[in-house]
Amino acid sequence: MSGIETRRHRGVGESVLRPDGTLKVTGEFAYSSDLYLADMIWGVTLRSPHPSAWIRSIDVGPALAMPGVYAVLTHEDVPGAKFYGLDHRDQPVLAVDQVRYQGEPVALVAADHPERARRAAEAVVVEYEVREAVTDPRRAAFDASCPTVHESGNVVRHQPIRVGSAFEAPVVVTGEYEVGMQDQAFLGPESGLAVPAEDGGVDLYIATQWLHSDREQIAPCLGLPEERVRLSLAGVGGAFGAREDLSMQIHACMLALRTGRPVKIVYNREESFYGHVHRHPARMRYEHGATRDGRLLYVRAEILLDGGAYCSTSPAVVGNAASLGVGPYEVDNVWIDAYGVYTNNPPCGAMRGFGAVQACYAYESQMDRLAEACGISPVEVRIRNAVSQGSVLATGQVIDSPAPLAEMLRELAAMPLPGSNAPDGSDAPKSSDLLDMPGGVSQTTHGEGVRRGVGYGVGIKNICFSEGFDDHSTARVRVELIGGEPHVLVHTAAAEVGQGLLMVQEQIARTELGIDAVTVATADTSVGSAGSSSASRQSYVTGGAVRAACEAVRERLAKLTSDGSSLVEALERAGAVEETREYRHRPTFPLDPVTGQGDSHTQLALCVHRAVVDVDVELGLVKVVELAAVQDVGKIMNPLALEGQIHGGSAQGLGLALMEEIQVRDGLVLNPSFTDYLIPTILDMPPMRLSIMENPDPNAPYGLRGAGEPPTLSSTPAVAAAVRAATGLRLPRVPIRPHDIALEGRHQDIALGG
Known part of the structure; x- marks a missing residue:
């Protein structure tokens, strides 16, 4: 058009720096825990110490009598609906007559200082009648004599997959696998500030993943219409799914409305472990049947996911695990049963990978067993069964966009392996640098028992919401003169949770409008919903909305400049x-x-990993020497940010493979701290070799393919496979602990007469 030039400077495809990046790395960024108002008071939550109990009485008198205490609330003080929930409203705002997990909120306290509020919470007297806790998910699902966690029964969802009827094969491999309960482990704990408003409503400044869903759950519980509950996104210190459910949102608003004062709530690290959902632990049984040359004939599987005390997103997680339970492989006969169950364990919900992670670990472990049984390489067995464009999934869905899995595997296998420092050329590294050895500077051997292993992993992940969900986003784009120069304002409710969404919105606006000056407004509920920052969907859906709004603005600007006038004029x-x-x-x-x-x-994404590990088989210590990955992203929106997403997803997958697990015994969490819940550090993450493919999806904006989650799937089985290759052990559970290697190795030696 005559008055506008379409420029790509700092647009789509460029490695543009994040607008919030400098503030974050210099420590100047304001996170939700930094929120402050001069007259605010502090809220604290009293939580149940029991995983299952009746509540016989609550005495708030001692707490109310303490100086500086403004309010003590129980379920009787909830002004509206007493229950909320993402998928099913089964979760009480505050426990009514019973508690169903350790850490369930029972009462709220507001005081003029956070320590005073904590002491007042401790003064609330609650009489519990402890009862049997349901903690075994298999018993919960299949034992008719098991107590029910909810009156509806213990099975939240059972999703079968039934295709074909031929379940015999010349080669059959079976396995039972477990995945532990992983925490999202974001660094910024749950926090927010609720401010009572003059219209009787409330303004909530909150770190969340989904502003409009929060409001839809908060307003009924407050007894308010949605328009009087206004949410603005505060600085988010990581999310990974845990901020999709509510934590302290309703509690802060209740206290603010009761006291007439702004109320701030900030969880400490221990409370954060109790205050959000986790990745579903899984128990899985798989049977693969194949021809002697490794071509799949059938897959049978049972996938059992422990959803904990409340529903959260368990039904959708079950749907993902079932529909993707075979992996990215062609097979004509499939019999899968996927279950999500209630227990009195901590509630589980969304975490990066969302059901596909658990299934991926099992089916990839099976593919390695199949390769061994058929005498072919792990890469070749995957290539022989790989899906491609036009393949039909077990659900009958046709893959209608590029899916070059065989090509990706060949490229991965062709990448050079890292060299060994061993002078005799063996696989055992002999380095003078202790940091190169398993155990690092704390190692207690000199590498005599160190063995090297190489493993592969493949994952397929759905992008965007699934199963008929009305998945959409809204964008408002405004162009105006500021200081005599054109300026673009982009406004959506999409949550920036560290993934770089602010930057992508800016890039799209620059690309579509040719205007360099772009500002992204703070996300809030004054604009239409953008859905959740999850399912690797925001670049696709909110990116699509921003692009559409920009196109509409561009059409109007074209008419305004059709007379030859400049854009400024x-x-x-x-x-x-x-x-x-x-x-x-x-x-x-x-x-x-x-x-x-x-x-x-809507869309499917593929990533493949190769892991190289060194394992001290005597001490059970593992060092990941290198991770290599090939991923098809459709269109690279920002190369630097994309590499960061692949590195980050791979790190979380490595964590699940080797160290990350919430330890739960009889419904009680044993390690609610970063002292005992281990996450990978820079010393645990190896160098990464990446190859990024661009095969555009014709159905997606710019042809892009969501990229944040797929690396989390395939890195876990790749690392586990490499440890198995180094040790010769089956290791059917992740995370793999040192004692799993050392003790199982000794037991195997004894069984062999060693």
């Missing part, structure tokens, strides 16, 4: 130009509850 005459657009991807459909058939997913 046109804006001087017309004033601001603003457009709002919603974007929806193509529809999806629920899985059939009997056969599991249905086009349930």
